[in-house]
Amino acid sequence: MQSVLLITGWGVGIEPLQHLQQQLRGAGCVAEVINIFDAADPIAFQATLVKVQHYDVLVGWSLGGQLATLLAQQFWEQTGIAKTLITLASNPCFVQREAWPCAMPDVDFQAFKQSFYAQPQSCIKRFCYLLTQGDVQAKNNWLSLQSLIVPQDDRLMKKGLELLETLNLVSMLKQYQGKQLHLFANQDTLVDHRIAQYCQQLTAKFLSVDFVEGSHSFPFFQDAETSDKILKFISEND
Template sequence: MTRLILLPGWGLGPAALQPLVAALNEQGLPTELAELPALESADPEIWLAELDARLSADCWLGGWSLGGMLAGALAARRGARCKGLLTLASNACFVARADWPGAMAADTFAAFRAGCATDAAATLRRFAMLCAQGGAEARALGRQLQQGLPAQELAQLLAGLDVLAALDNRAALASFAGPQLHLLAEADALVPAEAAAALLALLPAGEVDLLEGSGHACVLEQPQALAALLAEFVREAGDD
């Protein structure tokens, strides 16, 4: 039977994805919410090795933001042992590079990381509001995200940011032959919607769609609609 494992994004913990997981299960797509690695290493390969050892094989992989990037890298690593890939508000590169401009500016990211190192609690609160930006009820959504913040070690938070900056999934997405769907949010303050065309150009086959009227926290804002889209894609891939 088809199963999906979803990975959460940086900093906010798994609570933001719980409504989506419930909605996916209601749609008949058995979905498990996994934790990000609790590591102090900034090496993406160490994170991927930990996930590969811990997560079941022969299922679909997916995730939100950093979780989606890790899912994409792990899908390529597993190849035929991964049934398909679903990402939400995830870029191929989170931080802009000379040949990947549709991403967060490097100086903006550096300032954010420095803020986290100085005052992690304040940075996480600001991050929750940035995630909520672009949503219909941004202020209430930001408060909701802040309510689910888990206690986290600073070294692990910083390692997660370093992994986020280091990951470059362009080759991974281009090499993964299974079905893949990448959903970006039109008003995302963290992952620019203009990355959609470049992302689509990478894929051997697959889809990139834009969610209108939503920001980075689309997973919490419209879980039912997202679950319907994701479940339909899995069904159409012939893996139901």
């Protein structure tokens, strides 16, 4: 029986990932969903790192994928044990850099950040819209996603934006010694699926890339397919 730690992304809380959690549990896995945390806070990071020892696989969506990467690398450095790392719709460097151009332009990110600071509720509503663009039932999924979200801690949301703005984990993925899968959606409007080309060029030892049809929110609304992809990768690399 595999144990899976799921880490959600910015702005939505754990509720939208609970369907994926149920799919994994239905397949016989132990699965837990946790919220984002302030990775820059040593106490918060260490508390989450303690959890990692109890799981075989770390799975993170969006910002959660970056957090999962940080945890996997730190756990390996401390113990020599490489957990299986799986990211869903996650860019290791979310804001564009000269050496990593397949990302959100800084000017766009700054505008988004300021919109959250000015009108957080309106910003989250628009964020849900962006998450579901590309889905066949985009409007229905947009409304459904909004209904799943519960209010998040404002301080943690701001810390999450800081992480999205500053984290650049490309070199970490290159160096990671464990098995890693990066799953992207072909119609994602927030993390361009073409980033897969950049990921495939990394010289990591056990790095794989795969695709699904859909939007940035595919782990929520295509939970069965996402679960199948995760379980297949785990099975093939056990």
